[in-house]
Amino acid sequence: MSNNNRKLIPVMMLGTVISLAVASGAIASLPDADHIVSQKGKHFGPGDVALHVGEHSTVVNDDDDFVHQAYVEAETFAFDSGDSEPGAKAVITFPTEGDFTVLCGVHPKMKLAVHVR
Known part of the structure; x- marks a missing residue:
C-alpha cells in the first residue's frame, strides 16, 4: 500500500464516524411513532x-x-x-x-x- 493511501484511511474513517453521528442524531429527532x-x-x-x-x-x-x-x-x-x-x-x-x-x-x-x- 502506498504512503498516500495510508494517509487516506484515517481521513475516510473519520468521515464515516461523522456521517454515522449525524445520521443517528437525525433518527433520534424523528417524531413519535x-x-x-x-x-x-x-x-x-x-x-x-x-x-x-x-x-x-x-x-x-x-x-x-x-x-x-x-x-x-x-x-x-x-x-x-x-x-x-x-x-x-x-x-x-x-x-x-x-x-x-x-x-x-x-x-x-x-x-x-x-x-x-
Whole structure:
C-alpha cells in the first residue's frame, strides 16, 4: 500500500464516524411513532393499542357512508374529535400513563382500549 493511501484511511474513517453521528442524531429527532386506528363497520381496528406517554394515535374514519366520532373522558385529560366524516382523521395524544377507552359517540358499542406506559 502506498504512503498516500495510508494517509487516506484515517481521513475516510473519520468521515464515516461523522456521517454515522449525524445520521443517528437525525433518527433520534424523528417524531413519535404514529399508531393508526381504523373506524370501519362500527368497530375500531385494532381494538387495543399500547403507547408510551406523549405518543399519539391517529383515528381514521375508513367507512364510506358512516359518520364517526372519537372521544376520551378521563380524569387526566379529555378529547373529542366531533363528527368525523368518511376519510377524516383525528389525532389523539396521550399525555399521561394509564388505561383509557376511546369511544364513538355515534356508535356506543365501539370501543378502543389504549394502554399508555
